[in-house]
Amino acid sequence: MKPLNVYSQIINYIFQANYKGGQEFQFDREEIIAAASALDIKVPKNPGDVVYSFRYRNRLPKEILDTQPQGLNWLILGAGPARYRFRLNRLAYIYPTNGLLVRKIPDATPEIIAQYALTDEQALLAKIRYNRLIDTFLGIVAYSLQNHLRTTIDNYGQIEIDELYVGVDARGVQYIVPVQAKGGKDVLGVIQTIQDTMFCKDEARYANCIPRTVSAQFMPDNVIALFELTFDGDEVSIVRECHYQLTEAVNIRPADLQRYRLTE
Numbered sequence: 001m002k003p004l005n006v007y008s009q010i011i012n013y014i015f016q017a018n019y020k021g022g023q024e025f026q027f028d029r030e031e032i033i034a035a036a037s038a039l040d041i042k043v044p045k046n047p048g049d050v051v052y053s054f055r056y057r058n059r060l061p062k063e064i065l066d067t068q069p070q071g072l073n074w075l076i077l078g079a080g081p082a083r084y085r086f087r088l089n090r091l092a093y094i095y096p097t098n099g100l101l102v103r104k105i106p107d108a109t110p111e112i113i114a115q116y117a118l119t120d121e122q123a124l125l126a127k128i129r130y131n132r133l134i135d136t137f138l139g140i141v142a143y144s145l146q147n148h149l150r151t152t153i154d155n156y157g158q159i160e161i162d163e164l165y166v167g168v169d170a171r172g173v174q175y176i177v178p179v180q181a182k183g184g185k186d187v188l189g190v191i192q193t194i195q196d197t198m199f200c201k202d203e204a205r206y207a208n209c210i211p212r213t214v215s216a217q218f219m220p221d222n223v224i225a226l227f228e229l230t231f232d233g234d235e236v237s238i239v240r241e242c243h244y245q246l247t248e249a250v251n252i253r254p255a256d257l258q259r260y261r262l263t264e
Helices: 003-018 030-038 048-056 111-116 120-130 133-138 190-202 254-261
Strands: 024-028 073-078 083-089 102-106 141-153 157-168 174-182 213-219 223-231 236-247
Touching: 003 024, 003 030, 003 048, 024 030, 030 048, 048 073, 073 157, 073 190, 111 120, 120 133, 120 157, 120 174, 120 213, 120 223, 133 141, 133 157, 133 174, 133 213, 133 223, 133 236, 141 190, 157 190, 174 190, 190 213, 190 223, 190 236
Parallel strands: 102 236, 174 213
Antiparallel strands: 024 083, 073 083, 141 157, 157 174, 213 223, 223 236
C-alpha cells in the first residue's frame, strides 16, 4: 500500500472519530498509532509525518474535504506537545499569482553556494539571503539571525522557522521577520504563518519589534515569489506579493527599468 493511501486512511479515521460539527477539534499523536492498528495497516515510522504531509504536500481525503463549508478550509495546527487540532479557515494554501509582473534582479548568489545547496528549500533561502531580497521586498535593512530555529510555543507545541531575520528602517524602527520557504512539490501553507506570528508575539526579546511574516516559493525560470502575510488571531491574509527573477545584469534591459518606474 502506498504511503499516501496509508496516510489518507489514518487521517480520515481520526477525523471521522472526532468530528462532531463545529469549527475546531483536537486529537493526540497516539491516535495516529491507534488508527493504524484499528485499520490493520502498518504504523508509519514517523507518525508525525502523517500530519506534516497534509499540511504541506497533499490534499486531505475527499471525505474530509466534503465537510468543509463553502469558502472555508480545514487546517491541521499544533495544539501543544504531541497534540494537534483541525480548524476551519478561509485561506489554507498560498499560490503565486499568474501574470504578476516579474522584476529582474542581478543574481549575486555565489556559484559555489548554488553548486552545493542540498535541497530546494536550502537553495531558495540562500538565494534570498545573498541577493538581499528581504531588504528589497520589505524596504528595510534586514540581517539573517538564525536558520531552522526550533522552539516550542504555548497552544501550538514545537515549531520550526526556516529562517529568522531582524531589520531596521530609515526611522530606526526595528522588525522581526520570520521566513518560510518551499520548493519542489511542497506548497506554502498558512499554518506556518500562524505559528511564526505567534512566536514573534510570544517571544519577550522581540517585544519592541514589529513582526512581518514572509513566505517564499520557487517558480520556473529562476523566479522567486515573495509574500508578506498577516495573522489577526483568526485569519491569515496576503498583504502583498512580488515576483523576482535572478539573472545576469546584461539581461536587464533599459525597457525593464523604465517599466519598474511606473509600478509601486
